[in-house]
Amino acid sequence: MKEYLTYLASLLGVLAFFQSLMNSIFPPELRFAFFKLFSTYSYFEITEIDGVNTNELYNAVQLYLSSSISISVAANRLSLTRAVNSSAITFGLSNNDSIVDTFNAVTVVWEHIVTQRQTQTFAWRAMPEEKRGFTLRIKKKDKNLILNSYLDYIMEKANEIRRKNQDRLLYTNSKSGSLDSRGLPWESVPFKHPSTFDTLAMDPFKKQQIMDDLTDFTKCQSFYKKTGRAWKRGYLLYGPPGTGKSSMIAAMANYLRYDIYDLELTEVKSNSELRKLLMKTSSKSIIVIEDIDCSINLTIRKKMQIPCSYNGLETLTGFGLSEDSGNGNTVTLSGLLNFTDGLWSCCGSEKIFVFTTNHIEKLDPALLRSGRMDMLIDMSYCTFPSLKILLKNYLGYEEEDLNDDVFKEIEEVVDKAEITPADVSESLIKNRRDRERAVSELLRNLRSRAEFNEEEDDIFYNKKKKNGKLRGQNGSLTVADDVKEQEKRALNRAYAEENKEKEDNICKNSED
Numbered sequence: 001m002k003e004y005l006t007y008l009a010s011l012l013g014v015l016a017f018f019q020s021l022m023n024s025i026f027p028p029e030l031r032f033a034f035f036k037l038f039s040t041y042s043y044f045e046i047t048e049i050d051g052v053n054t055n056e057l058y059n060a061v062q063l064y065l066s067s068s069i070s071i072s073v074a075a076n077r078l079s080l081t082r083a084v085n086s087s088a089i090t091f092g093l094s095n096n097d098s099i100v101d102t103f104n105a106v107t108v109v110w111e112h113i114v115t116q117r118q119t120q121t122f123a124w125r126a127m128p129e130e131k132r133g134f135t136l137r138i139k140k141k142d143k144n145l146i147l148n149s150y151l152d153y154i155m156e157k158a159n160e161i162r163r164k165n166q167d168r169l170l171y172t173n174s175k176s177g178s179l180d181s182r183g184l185p186w187e188s189v190p191f192k193h194p195s196t197f198d199t200l201a202m203d204p205f206k207k208q209q210i211m212d213d214l215t216d217f218t219k220c221q222s223f224y225k226k227t228g229r230a231w232k233r234g235y236l237l238y239g240p241p242g243t244g245k246s247s248m249i250a251a252m253a254n255y256l257r258y259d260i261y262d263l264e265l266t267e268v269k270s271n272s273e274l275r276k277l278l279m280k281t282s283s284k285s286i287i288v289i290e291d292i293d294c295s296i297n298l299t300i301r302k303k304m305q306i307p308c309s310y311n312g313l314e315t316l317t318g319f320g321l322s323e324d325s326g327n328g329n330t331v332t333l334s335g336l337l338n339f340t341d342g343l344w345s346c347c348g349s350e351k352i353f354v355f356t357t358n359h360i361e362k363l364d365p366a367l368l369r370s371g372r373m374d375m376l377i378d379m380s381y382c383t384f385p386s387l388k389i390l391l392k393n394y395l396g397y398e399e400e401d402l403n404d405d406v407f408k409e410i411e412e413v414v415d416k417a418e419i420t421p422a423d424v425s426e427s428l429i430k431n432r433r434d435r436e437r438a439v440s441e442l443l444r445n446l447r448s449r450a451e452f453n454e455e456e457d458d459i460f461y462n463k464k465k466k467n468g469k470l471r472g473q474n475g476s477l478t479v480a481d482d483v484k485e486q487e488k489r490a491l492n493r494a495y496a497e498e499n500k501e502k503e504d505n506i507c508k509n510s511e512d
């Protein structure tokens with residue numbers, strides 16, 4: 001036994017000697033070629049630069065290994081990096097160090113090889129002085145078993161890490177379609193908006209529905225594939241100014257960790273420019289068009305204008321496909337519909353479109369139909385449940401603190417007051433150092449608004465009565481009711497349009 005151990009030790013010593021000899025005499029590339037000839041292993045080289053292009057796989061492997069390193073202790077030395085637009089520090093393998101990884105019960109070894117690049121007399125593009133690459137070693141018998149799936153897994157994992165580490169970006173389309181130094185039509189800044197679903201004041205049930213819908217969307221790639229639908233989703237946020245539409249978009253982006261493309265439609269000069277902008281957006285992003293009713297004259301189909309009176313003012317409402325956008329701009333409604341729903345809308349996949357408006361009743365029903373707008377989200381005035389969220393966030397009130405008479409009175413008047421979360425926030429911020437004062441001032445504010453609204457409603461009611469346009473269960477109709485009714489009509493038109501489209505399709509199919 002002793003003899004056997006001595007023999008084994010000397011054999012290992014000889015092997016170690018040969019390996020260190022090889023390492024010191026031969027550069028890593030030659031070592032690699034030598035071993036390749038006689039080994040039971042397959043070796044794959046992944047260089048940092050592939051010809052003149054950066055090799056995406058190299059970056060992916062580097063990121064992937066950076067996450068494995070934190071759980072593996074195989075590497076002796078680690079390099080630390082912090083990428084542009086990133087707040088996170090990542091670990092990396094140092095030069096010529098190696099690490100063991102396991103995938104589907106197969107063990108592989110990664111080695112990071114760095115050599116000096118030979119000086120070039122002429123090059124199309126300046127190359128780094130060092131030549132970097134990873135060598136992947138897999139047993140020949142395992143190669144076909146895992147190679148493709150392993151590399152796919154690494155790419156996927158790396159994208160995930162990148163998204164987690166990187167600060168997200170807020171893009172906006174550059175003025176008049178000009179391109180930046182990299183030929184992109186979007187300019188970006190780091191996205192730092194602090195709004196989250198926790199800070200957003202709205203009905204908790206509605207909020208949960210939206211969060212579930214978003215989560216469902218991100219997890220259901222296979223569902224979209226199976227049903228032949230483009231992997232995208234559209235939301236329309238509508239409601240008066242200051243009810244949290246922009247805050248909701250920021251909360252969505254923070255929740256999903258998506259970038260935002262804020263599209264300034266008035267800067268887009270044609271449908272084809274719009275399409276190009278869309279092509280240059282990345283996956284896992286939210287494409288936003290704010291105030292869609294103001295951005296461009298896309299809203300009213302001229303041939304079907306319907307007069308309607310609101311608060312004594314005669315306005316025109318109705319719908320129609322306006323192909324002339326006015327003000328010399330040639331982005332048309334059909335261009336916009338194609339942008340959200342056409343063949344181009346799915347390039348890149350996993351995209352969310354969000355439109356906002358203060359006047360849903362002005363929008364063309366074609367824009368609202370599901371498939372384009374999958375969820376219509378009513379961002380309305382503060383209700384008591386949403387007010388409670390603001391009281392908690394701004395003043396630290398918990399549910400059990402809200403039982404005394406003041407809060408009961410607040411609950412009674414808040415709906416009548418029709419106050420926006422923005423106005424409540426302002427009032428609370430002003431007095432945030434004195435909770436009691438903040439609450440009593442809020443109550444005073446709510447009471448006076450409620451009284452004012454009641455007076456307004458009386459005037460409105462009398463006017464309607466005089467014009468013989470009174471409707472409603474008890475014969476009364478308030479300003480708020482009228483606005484809601486207009487919104488309802490807009491939604492009904494959208495549903496009617498959708499049904500008509502379905503029927504048309506059924507007729508078309510049966511004719512075929």
Ligand SMILES: Nc1ncnc2c1ncn2[C@@H]1O[C@H](COP(=O)(O)OP(=O)(O)OP(=O)(O)O)[C@@H](O)[C@H]1O
Pocket residue numbers: 199200201202239240241242243244245246247248358379420421422423425
């Ligand atoms: N639902 C809300 N929850 C929390 N804060 C809100 C909410 N709505 C508004 N606020 C506060 O009011 C400010 C303005 O809100 P925001 O810009 O999101 O409103 P908006 O609906 O987009 O208004 P507009 O129609 O004028 O664009 C926000 O910075 C935020 O502090």
Ligand SMILES: [Mg+2]
Pocket residue numbers: 245246247290356
């Ligand atoms: Mg806004």
